[in-house]
Structures are given as C-alpha cells and as structure tokens.
Amino acid sequence: MLKYIEMDYKLPDLTCARKRTREDVNRRVFNIEEKLLSIGKDKYYLIKTHGCQANERDSENIAGLLEKIGYTKTLDESKADIVIINTCAIREGAEDKVFGELGALKRYKTLNPNMIIGICGCMAQEERTVKTILDKYKQVNLIFGTHNINDLPRLISNIYEENRKSIEVYSIEGEVIEDIPSVRTSSHKASVNIMYGCNKFCAYCIVPYTRGKERSRLLEDVVKEVEELVNNGYKEVTLLGQNVNAYGKDLDADYDFSDLLEAVAKTNIKRIRFMTSHPWDFNDKMIEVIKNNSNIMPYIHLPLQSGSDNVLKVMNRRYTSQTYKELFDKLKTNLPNFAFTTDIIVAFPGESEEDFNKTLEMVDYCKYDNAFTFIFSPREGTPAYNMENLIPQEEKNRRLSVLNEKVSYYANLNNKKYQDKIVEVLVDGPSKKNPNIYSGYIPEGKLVNFKGKCNVGDIVKVKITEALSFSLNGEQVE
Ligand code: 5AD
Ligand code: SF4
DSSP states (O other): OHHHHHTTOBOOOHHHHHOOOOOOOOEEEOOOOGGGTTTTTTOEEEEEEOSSHHHHHHHHHHHHHHHHTTOEEOSOTTTOSEEEEEEOOSSHHHHHHHHHHHHHHHHHHHHOTTOEEEEEESGGGOHHHHHHHHHHOTTOOEEEOSSOGGGHHHHHHHHHHHOSOEEEOOOSOOOEEEOOOOOOSOSSEEEEEOEEOOOOOOTTOOHHHHHOSOEEOOHHHHHHHHHHHHHTTOOEEEEEOTTGGGTTTTSSSSOOHHHHHHHHHTSSOSEEEEEOOOGGGOOHHHHHHHHHOTTBOSEEEOOOBOSOHHHHHHHTOSOOHHHHHHHHHHHHHHSTTOEEEEEEEEOOTTOOHHHHHHHHHHHHHHOOSEEEEEEOOOOTTSGGGGOOOOOOHHHHHHHHHHHHHHHHHHHHHHHHTTTTOEEEEEEEEEOSSOTTEEEEEOTTOOEEEEEOOOOTTOEEEEEEEEEOSSOEEEEEOO
16 A cells, blocks of 8 residues: 555545545536646547446546547547546446456557556456556556546656556545536437436445535526537437436535426427436325326336345345335336336345345336346445355356346337337447348437338337337338
8 A cells, every 4th residue: 555655646545435425526627737738639539338328427527528638539449548447346247348448458568668657447446456566557647537537637747747657536425517518429419417426325236435525506507518419410418417306405405307308308408318217215206296297207116126035135226116106106007118227136145046036026017128138246335245145157147148038028018019100210330240120229228220211319200010128120100
C-alpha cells in the first residue's frame, strides 16, 4: 500500500465507498482550463465499453472530453494514442474480459511506447482490482473512477507533462456535474441520466460501492436535455438510474419520478423508456402517469432476483414474493398490453432446491417477456462475498439452464402474439451482412429484423411474419 501512496496515487477505498451521510450533494457545472484544450491535437483515441447503459453514457462523456481537448476517434488500436477501457464489475466474468483486453493491448504499447492505456468505470473503484492492475499490468498508466470522469483532461495532461502514471480514484458519495461534453453514439436514441448511485445495498451488489450515493439531477436539467435532444431530431430517450423510482427523494423539491416522467412526456419526444425500477418504490402515481401518456413506452423492467422469501430477505431486497406479485398484478391490470422483463440471480449462497423452485414458480406466475438470468458471482466488499453454503458449480449451471428454458418458453409464447400483426419499428439501421434487412425495436422493446427500405431513425410499419423467442422477423408495409 505504502509504495503506491509514495507515488502520489489516489486509490479506491471500500470503507469510504460504503459511507452514506446526510450531507447535501455538491452540484456544479463542468468547466475546463484553457491550457488543456489542445493536448490531444493530432492524436487518436479509442474507447472500449463494458457493462450497462450507465457505462455507455459515461463513455459518451469520455469521448466528449477527449474530443474537446483535440483527440480524434479511431477504431484501430495500432493508430490509437490513448485507449480507455470503461469497465464493469457486476460479475467476475465481466472483469476477466478486461484483463484479457489489457493483455492484448500490451503488444500495441510495445510498438508505440507513448500510448496511454487507461482503465475507468466500476473496476477502477475496487481496491483489490486497482492493486492487481498496478502490480501485474504495468502497461496501464491511467486509472480514474466513476466520480472524476470530468477530470480526464487534467489526468492526461499530468502523464504528458510529468512523465508519470495518473492514478486518481475517489471513494466518495459523489457530486452532480452538469454539462460534461458528450459525443452521442446514436443520432436517434439517447440515454439520459436522471440520477446516479444507489442506496439500496442489495447483499450481492457492488454498484452502491462503485457509484456512490443516490443523487438526482434537477428536473429542469433533465427536461432541458430531452428538449435539446428533440430539437436535434432524437426520437427516443431512456431515462437512466440504478433505481429510477427513488428519483427526487434526495432533493429538497416537491417532485418525484412520476412528476419527472410527466414533464418529459410533455416534451415532443416520441418514445420514452426508463431503467431500472426497483419493486420497492413503484407507486400508484407512477402507474397513472405511465397509463396516461402514450409516448411512455409499454415496457417495464422489474427485477425479481429471486422468488423465495428466504433468499429475498438475505439479499436485502425489501419485498416478499407476495408483495412483488401484488405489484405485478396491479401493473398488469392497469397496463394490460405492456411487456415485462426481469433480472434473476440463481445459486445465491444458501439457495435450496425449494428456494429455486419458488423462483421457477414466480416465472410461471409472471410469464415474463424476457429475463436476464445470472449465476451469483461473489463481489469482494459486499455482504454476500463471505456468505457460506455455496452451491456446487454443476448445480449452479443446472439451475441456470432450467431457468433459461422456462424463460425462453414464455418469451416465445409472448412473441407468438405478434404473428401477422402490424407493429411500429424505430429503425436502428441496416444489417451489416445484408443491406436489405433492417433492425429496430417496437414500443414493447422487442427486436425486429425486417425486409424494407428506410432510414435510421424512421418509425416504420412492419408486418410480423415469424415470431422467434428473442426477436421477431417481418416485412415493412409502410
Ligand atoms: N452476481 C450475479 N448477478 C448480479 N447482479 C448484480 N450483482 C450480481 C452478482 N454479484 C445482477 C442483478 C442485477 C443485474 C444488473 O445484475 O440481477 O439486477
Ligand atoms: Fe445493485 Fe440493488 Fe442497487 Fe440494483 S438496487 S444497483 S441490484 S444494490
């Protein structure tokens, strides 16, 4: 540890990351020193992004910052002067991929010793991971966390000016910084952060440690961003937060998520989605707003995690299978044609065969349109990391495949309802393999591949000719 402190590194600290105080969140607007504006002139950047939509949105900000200081985008590692890997720490598998990529980048650094190799995102917030990188992946000379993306220009400048590594990660509750430059990856769909962090501390989850405390953006800032997107021709926004239903609770304001949704629905944006809802804070007012605004898409992602009350309790999920069912029934009754998806973890420590069967029963009850299913992955620093009663690997795999079979059965059954129907597709673009085949999403969030002639960002009518479990095929009719 000492040797890193001596080298003027700022390393992550899990104990600090766990802290939650009542102190007000610091809010500020991004600014940049004049002298940093040309440090990337005639240089190229490449960003590799892992993980969720929050990371993808962060990568748009990283791209924005790099372009602000003069860098140009490339997809070619051999041309890149800086490669940044924006990492995910949610499961071990996600981390392994990053270590593989770092290994592969070593070769390019040998060819170009001035290349900066940077690591950011959730892995950069983990104590043990950063130490592993410093000890074993010497090619990395830039590490920054989820809280100081805005500092990237200064951190790069330190490397050039002082010919040293820049390692700066803060384990703090976090701020809200508006107007960080951004280069969006799509010209018709956009993610809009409405809040950052998470206070739920589910026993298995690393996110509250890597992303800090729940803190909302002001309603007027979110609406302004959506209005700008509409003016720039965007058709769809996804409002992002780890737990969007808790939006506004940290603010001294008289609005909540339903008010925000309504305000966004009043803009001229054609499609609104939101991710992710926690069953705990989903209230009736939200259901009313969703029901009454046709530009809020008929799709809800409602993570279940487990159908067993015993497991839910140890997971610290704050609901029971009964209260989840009650919410689900209420949503189904009020929003009859909506699609529902979920997240499920199998083989949580101590999950018995009976507990697992309760999860299967819940899938039978809810008949989800799709479910993202995971084997429990122990994350250092979380309460579940040290839990005993682990399930053997073979049994973990068996549970996952039994669950997946059930999930695809209902996915298929739900998709069959679309056979021969005409649906509206927001076009993402032509397929790379066949320029006559396009793909896009229907309001219910299902992927459609179709024959047609249209442009990216069009909303076109497509007749469904074939329903598969996880996508639909069709032909454009208008
Ligand atoms: N192991 C397995 N799955 C996890 N998730 C979060 N943490 C873990 C973990 N340690 C899953 C949850 C969450 C989704 C984003 O990832 O299901 O909803
Ligand atoms: Fe993780 Fe739970 Fe927060 Fe979701 S609500 S990010 S699963 S701690």
